[in-house]
Amino acid sequence: MMTRNGQPxxxxxxxxxxxxxxxxxxxxxxxxxxxxxxxxxxxxxARGVYWWVIGISLLALALLxxxxxxxxxxxxxxxxxxxxxxxxxxxxxxxxxxxxLATGAVLWLGLSVFFIxxxxxxx
Amino acid sequence: xxxxxxxxxxLPTKLPGPQGEAQELLQIWATPHxxxxxxxxxxxxxxLFYMGAALMFFVLAGLLALVMRSQxxxxxxxxxxxxxxxxxxxxxxxxxxFLFAVPAVGALGVILLPQMLAARDLxxxxxxxxxxxxxxxGGSVFFLTIFFDLAPRGGWFMYPPLTLxxxxxxxxxxxxxxxxxxxxxxxxxxxxxxxVGILRTRPPGMSLDKLPIFAWAMLIFAxxxxxxxxxxxxxTMLLELERAFGWPFFTAAQGGDxxxxxxxxxxxxxxxxxxxxxxxxxxxxxxxxxxxxTRLVGYRLIVVALIxxxxxxxxxxxxxxxxxxxxxxxxxxxxxxxxxxxxxSGIQVFSWIATMAKSPGKFRVTTPSLFVLGMxxxxxxxxxxxxxxxxxxxxxxxxxxxxxxxxxxxxxIGGMVFPMFAVYYYWAPKFIRRKLxxxxxxxxxxxxFVGFNVAFLPMHVVGLLGxxxxxxxxxxxxxxxxxxxxxxxxxxxxxxxxxxxxIDLVRNLRASEDKEDNPWGAGTLEWLPGDIYxxxxxPHVTSLEPLWDQPGLASQVGAGQHYLPNAPTGGRxxxxxxxxxxxxxxxxxxxxxxxxxxxxxxxxxxTFLLLTVKAVIPAIVCAVAAVASMxxxxxxxxxxxxxxxxxxxxxxxxxxxxxxxxxxxxWAMVVLMVVGGSLYLAYLFSYLYLxxxxxxxxxxxxxxxxxxxxxxxxxxxxxxxxxxxxxxxASLAEAGKxxxxxxLLTLAGALLLALAIWMEMYGHWQAGIRPTQSSYAALIYIxxxxxxxxxxxxxxxxxxxxxxxxxxxxDRVRRATLENTSLLAYYTAAQALLGMVMIHGxxxxxx
Numbered sequence: 014m015m016t017r018n019g020q021p022x023x024x025x026x027x028x029x030x031x032x033x034x035x036x037x038x039x040x041x042x043x044x045x046x047x048x049x050x051x052x053x054x055x056x057x058x059a060r061g062v063y064w065w066v067i068g069i070s071l072l073a074l075a076l077l078x079x080x081x082x083x084x085x086x087x088x089x090x091x092x093x094x095x096x097x098x099x100x101x102x103x104x105x106x107x108x109x110x111x112x113x114l115a116t117g118a119v120l121w122l123g124l125s126v127f128f129i130x131x132x133x134x135x136x
Numbered sequence: 137x138x139x140x141x142x143x144x145x146x147l148p149t150k151l152p153g154p155q156g157e158a159q160e161l162l163q164i165w166a167t168p169h170x171x172x173x174x175x176x177x178x179x180x181x182x183x184l185f186y187m188g189a190a191l192m193f194f195v196l197a198g199l200l201a202l203v204m205r206s207q208x209x210x211x212x213x214x215x216x217x218x219x220x221x222x223x224x225x226x227x228x229x230x231x232x233x234f235l236f237a238v239p240a241v242g243a244l245g246v247i248l249l250p251q252m253l254a255a256r257d258l259x260x261x262x263x264x265x266x267x268x269x270x271x272x273x274g275g276s277v278f279f280l281t282i283f284f285d286l287a288p289r290g291g292w293f294m295y296p297p298l299t300l301x302x303x304x305x306x307x308x309x310x311x312x313x314x315x316x317x318x319x320x321x322x323x324x325x326x327x328x329x330x331x332v333g334i335l336r337t338r339p340p341g342m343s344l345d346k347l348p349i350f351a352w353a354m355l356i357f358a359x360x361x362x363x364x365x366x367x368x369x370x371x372t373m374l375l376e377l378e379r380a381f382g383w384p385f386f387t388a389a390q391g392g393d394x395x396x397x398x399x400x401x402x403x404x405x406x407x408x409x410x411x412x413x414x415x416x417x418x419x420x421x422x423x424x425x426x427x428x429x430t431r432l433v434g435y436r437l438i439v440v441a442l443i444x445x446x447x448x449x450x451x452x453x454x455x456x457x458x459x460x461x462x463x464x465x466x467x468x469x470x471x472x473x474x475x476x477x478x479x480x481s482g483i484q485v486f487s488w489i490a491t492m493a494k495s496p497g498k499f500r501v502t503t504p505s506l507f508v509l510g511m512x513x514x515x516x517x518x519x520x521x522x523x524x525x526x527x528x529x530x531x532x533x534x535x536x537x538x539x540x541x542x543x544x545x546x547x548x549i550g551g552m553v554f555p556m557f558a559v560y561y562y563w564a565p566k567f568i569r570r571k572l573x574x575x576x577x578x579x580x581x582x583x584x585f586v587g588f589n590v591a592f593l594p595m596h597v598v599g600l601l602g603x604x605x606x607x608x609x610x611x612x613x614x615x616x617x618x619x620x621x622x623x624x625x626x627x628x629x630x631x632x633x634x635x636x637x638x639i640d641l642v643r644n645l646r647a648s649e650d651k652e653d654n655p656w657g658a659g660t661l662e663w664l665p666g667d668i669y670x671x672x673x674x675p676h677v678t679s680l681e682p683l684w685d686q687p688g689l690a691s692q693v694g695a696g697q698h699y700l701p702n703a704p705t706g707g708r709x710x711x712x713x714x715x716x717x718x719x720x721x722x723x724x725x726x727x728x729x730x731x732x733x734x735x736x737x738x739x740x741x742x743t744f745l746l747l748t749v750k751a752v753i754p755a756i757v758c759a760v761a762a763v764a765s766m767x768x769x770x771x772x773x774x775x776x777x778x779x780x781x782x783x784x785x786x787x788x789x790x791x792x793x794x795x796x797x798x799x800x801x802x803w804a805m806v807v808l809m810v811v812g813g814s815l816y817l818a819y820l821f822s823y824l825y826l827x828x829x830x831x832x833x834x835x836x837x838x839x840x841x842x843x844x845x846x847x848x849x850x851x852x853x854x855x856x857x858x859x860x861x862x863x864x865x866a867s868l869a870e871a872g873k874x875x876x877x878x879x880l881l882t883l884a885g886a887l888l889l890a891l892a893i894w895m896e897m898y899g900h901w902q903a904g905i906r907p908t909q910s911s912y913a914a915l916i917y918i919x920x921x922x923x924x925x926x927x928x929x930x931x932x933x934x935x936x937x938x939x940x941x942x943x944x945x946x947d948r949v950r951r952a953t954l955e956n957t958s959l960l961a962y963y964t965a966a967q968a969l970l971g972m973v974m975i976h977g978x979x980x981x982x983x
Contacts, residue, residue, distance in 0.1 A: 018609060021715075024335075024715040024716055025716075029717060032443070032447075035443065035444060035447035035448075036447075037625075038447065038448075038451075039447060039451070042451045042469065042473065045469060046454075046466060046470075047824075048462075049463070049465060049469075049826060050466065050822075053463050054829070055826040056826075060309065062465070066465075080821075093184065095450065098343075098581055099343040099345070099860050100343040100345040100716060100717060101718045101844060103343075103344065103345035103436065104344065104345075104716075106436060107436065107439060107440060110436070110440040111443060111444060114444045114476075114479065115442070115444075115447075115478065117476065117479070118448065118451075118472070118473065118476040121472040121473075121475070121476055122468075122469050122476075123473040124471060124724075125464065125468035125469060125471075125472055125494055125818060128468075129464050129465045129468045129475045130461070130463075130464060130465065131465055132463050132465070133463060133464055134461050134462065134463050134464060135464050135467070135528065135532070136461065
């Protein structure tokens, strides 16, 4: 696959890294919900569910940090010929703002584990 | 290329240009007349047809709503029977969601995108036309079922077990499953077209930071379709297989679970709301700056909001399942996501308000503006009730009541229908050459706005009073009568507004020559002077609003002083540019009118409809005819490099052909593989979900499973298939020569792929596993079916590739056909391998 700027290899890498924030949020939701669902149906302890959710959430937040604070560096790292991209600054700022939104969503979701029982249904 | 496209181009070119260029374009892009009209593929013609069909379904579904409102106006009314009422609300919801909302938005994409991108057309015009014909035929047959007591009765979301054969005998539910499944395939075809169109056919200079907001919205819309629709396609496959052959995916007694349907359906169904809303929001973001005569406030933030909404919308599906007994913590996860999505939605609303406030003069209150303001009011109210129902305790109180009916109509009519009417009034001058009446337009708006609120506001109250959804009638003693009467009066007012709009539209459809190119003074490219071939020449873009920032651009483009002012290959063509920075790469040769794609649509629709009524042999005959038509259509696509390179203006010379990762066909194949991947992920989710629900039907010992010898042999065949295709690509002959090894390797690769999947399924059969035994058994055969259908497609494409080789249309340069077939083969092999690892590995791991 060609990787010169403007070619698909470059495009797909640039897209993936630009969408890093929401992609991490998606994986976080899938792992947290999937893990909790499996744990509750197989009878894992509530403590196990708590640590699973907390652990995955902390990992997601750690992964999001560079997208929030170092988007330009990440874009340079993952996109060949970054300097020749006309829209490099736009993409980096896009990456940062998306990651900020994703960070809020991860926190919002992860914090629920402190207030609600792990496996009990409401009725 | 003589001059680098990165440099400032030598534009505009000097006048006078060569004589007859515009005439040549008109001749090449002329619309066929009379009985050949259905063969047309140009986006303006088929897009208007598409839009007209969507509007027709909107009116038809609206008429069904009026019948329902008439029935509910009085307590204990007997205007329609209970059975017919069930069919009415099912067809109303299904038609509005699947036959109006998504197609109407898709139609706008087909009509507007090439204009906004100053492209001559979308990259696969016949694919667009195929999708539209398939939708019109399939949708019409589906809607007609209401007149023959054949319409489905299970609600637009078709929950099992109600929709299983035991509780819904007959063909009614099958019309939904096969009809809607088929229409979703048409939507996916449109989405592929839109993604490749936006990424590869932008005008030079239009890098991603200069992409119009509507194009961003459509890119996300199409991406969401590609990920979301496969889940419901899988769900409809599973339900149809259970109804037709008794494979127990949703029957609890055999390890199935009705909640699996809800997971799959709402994984599609909730993003569907945003699939409808985001393009409408994108259109509002185009109209507001024009009416405010200033730039959109927060362009970057709006792009972020669109992308974030697209992602977050996939994390909300369980909020439709709050009342199903799922653990409270799971509900909290989805409740959090449901509230989080309000943030990006709010960003857009505040941006529009800020743009209006920033207007240098007074914000122009025209009919399109009124519909935008109406949308802001209605959608915001719907959003607020959305936050209310995102809270689990509140949702449990209002679940399945008229409060939810009110909420969803505020969101959908506010978020999609009002913007759509703004669009009709705003872009009418572009397509019917004159503005619609401002005076009538204001009447239309106020009738619709007042009518809507009178109809749906009382539903919040009657819902809180306890009136459930989908009830045919109610007792007078419950005290709901007056609220329902008011709602019915509102519904008729709303309908009067729509009727007045149709009258205005028909009045103005007469041919007119008094066209004004840019009557609103907008800044984006769709307002460039042009004709059936789109813009006269393709401009070099340097800003978000080129018509505001590049003085004289409209007249230069109209005089043919920018790129591609003519037709250097002598046929329909457009520029292909790079995906991020829109640098010119090659000139794409496009197909013109033809019958093959029309016949393909007719036969595909016939296949699905015949299957619905269990006419298997005629269905197979139609399927063969559909495939033959598709191959005839595809035969003309790969036109080769012979006519290039060509001069496009400003001293730039480009090739007329590209294959591999640069070619637009390759990109479409990649998107198609994402569709396949989404479908298979939905399958893997189903597999694991049913294991957690009913592990007792999974094998308890290795002896209950197929021997590992079969999958190992199948794995060897898969590896052989991949190697064969790789070698076939390497063995291609020089142009003008033939190589007997290439077709043999291609055929061998496809046959090995098919053999591998047959071996895998035969292994299970040999072990005595039958798909009707349990959900586990049914699931392992589904994996084979999913990969098997891809292997069949690969085999057909391999035979097609061989035929092109023997016809001298395949060589080392002209190689796109083989490359696309190989891509599909590689994907199929990877999916089949993953499936085998899962099916043979997972039960052994947990046994």
